[in-house]
Amino acid sequence: MPKELIRLVDCLMVFDDEIVLDSINLYINDREFLTLLGPSGCGKTTTLRIIGGFQKPTSGSVLFDGVRINDVPPHKRKVNTVFQKYALFTHMNVFENVAFGLRIAKVPEAEIRRRVAETLALVNLSGVERRSVDSLSGGQQQRVAIARAVVNRPQVLLLDEPLGALDLKLRKEMQIELKKIQQQVGITFVYVTHDQEEALTMSDTIVVMNNGKIQQIGSPTDIYNEPKNAFVADFIGESNILDGVMLRDYVVSFAGRQFECLDHGFRAEEPVDVVVRPEDLHIVEPEKGQLQGVVQSVIFKGVHYEMVVRSGEQDWLVQSTLFRPAGETIGLQLTPNDIHIMHKS
Ligand SMILES: Nc1ncnc2c1ncn2[C@@H]1O[C@H](COP(=O)(O)OP(=O)(O)OP(=O)(O)O)[C@@H](O)[C@H]1O
Ligand SMILES: [Mg+2]
Structure with a gap:
């Protein structure tokens, strides 16, 4: 002890x-x-x-x-x-x-x-x-x-x-x-x-x-x-922070669609902050992604590439060992585990 x-x-x-x-x-x-x-x-x-x-x-x-x-x-x-x-x-x-x-x-x-x-x-x-x-x-x-x-x-x-x-x-x-x-x-x-x-x-x-x-x-x-x-999510590492709405237990809406998540116990329709780490956005073929976007910029960071990907109105920060050139359309995949829901502070 x-x-x-x-x-x-x-x-x-x-x-x-x-x-x-x-x-x-x-x-x-x-x-x-x-x-x-x-x-x-x-x-x-x-x-x-x-x-x-x-x-x-x-x-x-x-x-x-x-x-x-x-x-x-x-x-x-x-x-x-x-x-x-x-x-x-x-x-x-x-x-x-x-x-x-x-x-x-x-x-x-x-x-x-x-x-x-x-x-x-x-x-x-x-x-x-x-x-x-x-x-x-x-x-x-x-x-x-x-x-x-x-x-x-x-x-x-x-x-x-x-x-x-x-x-x-x-x-x-x-x-x-x-x-x-x-x-x-x-x-x-x-x-x-x-x-x-x-x-x-x-x-x-x-x-x-x-x-x-x-x-x-x-x-x-x-x-x-x-x-x-x-605040903690942002301070402790680079994050994508979006406005979302908790539709019901285990279902959240952000970036124009619904996602399964692991969170529950929120009020129905409660506005929330949604945090997604750049390394948790997985690059897939455009048709296989939950989100589609166009690579805006890419820089090499030593171990991984860091890309800004625009999907609709939203710019996503993506870190991946896969390289995708600027201008290419890609798909982004998220598992429920990668979605962090927070009460608005
Ligand atoms: N002796 C003092 N009189 C008046 N204000 C003070 C005094 N000491 C600290 N403060 C104020 O208290 C706040 C916290 O200061 P503190 O030095 O603890 O911050 P910190 O987290 O160590 O910041 P930093 O990372 O810049 O060192 C600041 O707004 C500072 O201006
Ligand atoms: Mg100090």
Whole structure:
């Protein structure tokens, strides 16, 4: 059984009469990799700062191991933070940057040496102890920042867009390494990003936020396959989102015809959002398709082709390993499983 570590209860945050967090409820299990995901300004950093103790919620409670810690200052929480701007001490070498927190805590010198060496090995930086941090690459500096936080053995590490400054290739490598570090050391990670792909690859649990509200909490597969509303569906991946009408249980109408679906329990004739992933539209011969359309454009994306296909008034985004040139008429086929129905929000 996973053990609950942190809980936010009805956390409200108001700045200048503006509600920035709207009664957030959330729990985080011990050793979980939980990601706060959402667009700029949705309240991710504010939530992280409340957990870290840098900000007090206007109302509501922050619990750690079941104990209310609203009034506990940051340095007394079993939490460490890696900020996006991870200001390293440029006048100190790598070793001293990592050792800094241990020196403050008056850890004996021999133990400092052992723990710094251990931690640098963990982040693949053995051998650069004496280098000045200025002489390191961006990715290496990022690792020093992570080592500096991990070496204190916090129970929880808060990471605010820690890979934001890195180029795409390095970011992908660091994503894998961070995940490895988290599993090896067994710490709880609360991770902030606005990059949905990053969230999907790294997390045990994703919290999707928008406008200070939690939209959905779930595993990456839950969130991807069963988005709760059109916002989540759109944010978590490219989607076709259409207006539809739920005619009765298991039958929905959109794009000018009826489709079988797996959804039920809607009001008769209820207007709904219909979401179809681009990779779920299967290209078939025109006469075999439920929809017919003309390819408007096609680009190669490395693994698949991405096409815009116009059918009636509707432009569909289609991803397929099959190539169809612009101007060609094709059929599109959808199974009930590929159609996601959502209440209008
Ligand atoms: N100290 C503050 N005073 C006033 N408003 C604030 C303060 N801190 C944050 N805000 C506002 O709260 C909202 C949420 O900010 P927050 O930094 O949590 O967003 P975010 O999701 O981290 O965004 P980003 O992805 O851009 O970092 C924003 O509208 C921001 O302007
Ligand atoms: Mg932020």
